[in-house]
Amino acid sequence: MGPYIPIMVLVAAVGLPSSPVFGADEAILKPRVPIGQIEEARTWINPLPATEETIEKGKKLFRGKAFCVTCHGKDGKGFGGDIEPGTLKGPLPRNFTDKEWQSARTDGELFWILKNGSKGTAMAPFIPLILTEEEAWQVLRYVRSFATEEQGAGR
């Protein structure tokens, strides 16, 4: 027999899922920007048009110096089913090809995440240490391109 460890200590050490009431989809669609800041974040608009050139710049950053690709994958689907939930701290990376998720978020909310990260998850802040604001808008044009078949994954 091993040493006796009270069960409450184990629960406290491992932690409990943050929102057991939500199903997978609802948990993903739930806004990530705190309630007190979301109204302002939603007013931020991507100043860069969705041209081939901008998307290409965003793709270079995504796969290059901003290393988004290491967690979000070339196909934008994140680790998907490849990784056991709980291996990463917090929820898994997004599936960027999910149109429902794409339409649930404004550009401003995504920009807020790049500035502040998503608390309690592996998604860290990238502005200003790794990305300038302009580069962040470029990378978000690329993130948006995963929503359309022709762009994103296959490009």
Ligand code: HEC
């Ligand atoms: C270390 C792993 C990691 C890296 C590197 C990373 N992400 Fe994430 N990202 C995550 C995780 C995990 C989530 C899910 C967070 C959540 O559920 O709140 C996420 C979520 C997101 C979201 C969605 C937030 C939302 O509102 O639903 C966006 C957009 C995003 N990442 C963009 C990027 C971009 C762009 C980069 C590169 C500049 C990047 N990420 C780099 C792990 C990462």
